[in-house]
Amino acid sequence: MSKKGSRNYAQYQKQAEQAQRLLSKLPPKMRIVVTILGVIVLIAAAIWYYLPEIEYLLTPDVPPIADPVQTPDGEEAEVYFFDVGQGDSILIRVGEYTMLIDASISSAGDAILQNLDALGVDDLDAVVATHPHADHIGAMEKVIENVPIETFYMPVLPASDTPTTRTYENMLDALDAQNVAVKQITDETQIPAPEGAVFEVLSPYDGDNWEETNDYSAVIRFTYGNVSFMLTGDAEAPVEERILETGADISCTVLKCGHHGSSSSTTPEFLRAVDPKVAIISCAEVNDYGHPHRETMQSLNDLGCQIMQTWRDGTILVLTNGTGYSVNTWSVGAGAIPAA
Numbered sequence: 001m002s003k004k005g006s007r008n009y010a011q012y013q014k015q016a017e018q019a020q021r022l023l024s025k026l027p028p029k030m031r032i033v034v035t036i037l038g039v040i041v042l043i044a045a046a047i048w049y050y051l052p053e054i055e056y057l058l059t060p061d062v063p064p065i066a067d068p069v070q071t072p073d074g075e076e077a078e079v080y081f082f083d084v085g086q087g088d089s090i091l092i093r094v095g096e097y098t099m100l101i102d103a104s105i106s107s108a109g110d111a112i113l114q115n116l117d118a119l120g121v122d123d124l125d126a127v128v129a130t131h132p133h134a135d136h137i138g139a140m141e142k143v144i145e146n147v148p149i150e151t152f153y154m155p156v157l158p159a160s161d162t163p164t165t166r167t168y169e170n171m172l173d174a175l176d177a178q179n180v181a182v183k184q185i186t187d188e189t190q191i192p193a194p195e196g197a198v199f200e201v202l203s204p205y206d207g208d209n210w211e212e213t214n215d216y217s218a219v220i221r222f223t224y225g226n227v228s229f230m231l232t233g234d235a236e237a238p239v240e241e242r243i244l245e246t247g248a249d250i251s252c253t254v255l256k257c258g259h260h261g262s263s264s265s266t267t268p269e270f271l272r273a274v275d276p277k278v279a280i281i282s283c284a285e286v287n288d289y290g291h292p293h294r295e296t297m298q299s300l301n302d303l304g305c306q307i308m309q310t311w312r313d314g315t316i317l318v319l320t321n322g323t324g325y326s327v328n329t330w331s332v333g334a335g336a337i338p339a340a
């Protein structure tokens, strides 16, 4: 024992002897009471100290919603974040399966069709209109008229919030004319997924009543093997908060930042829970809203994730075999090029 240690020990012994002396001065009944109280205080202190560990041990071992699914050997999932100006358009492809999420602004229609053509996509298993704003369904009419669609998913807004815009009406007319099966998308919607993949719809809920149309956005977590993508449409802080409150595992390798990198989305709490390795922002270089906002960029920089932006990097392609992933840029002319 070191000199210091022996001195400490002697000190403790002295204190213990003092305590014993004090205790022995008390009447016998009182002595028992004080001893019991002392033990209770010690146990309480130990519980307090080890509370986090105890809580952890008592928490049932709930597996994440998307249990890692076995992916077909060597099959890769491709997720394209198209460079389509001030809007969103995302293509997911796994083998023969294809899903298009949003169709940006109307002027992006030709670019979207060209991209699909270059990728050899001549039909779509699923199309999701995250919410009925013109920067998400702008070119939907054109897509519906030119590419056969198996199932079209969209949120149903309360009557008072149902859009009356020409863009929306044209989309509905085109769906009708092409005889496309239309389904309401809610957190209960089961979207059939290809082998190795899972689609989880985290929002909206049936009967939601939000102030902002953005908050009706379909929020989809797409998982391929062990790699997940959080695709949030334009959902803002209230939706992110509700998703957090469910306590679901929402960790993802890739986050498409909500609402084009606006500070009204991608709250620090949500970002911490998603904990992405890659953040994608889909917006135009020059836009009326100042997207992406400084606060969002700050949060992403603080997290230290890789930040990719369509206005700067062009179309972004994330490839994954379900275990690893790579971030690339892509264009019709050059194909995929690993991002620096």
Ligand SMILES: [Zn+2]
Pocket (backbone or CB within 6 Å): 087, 088, 133, 135, 136, 234, 259, 260
């Ligand atoms: Zn938008």
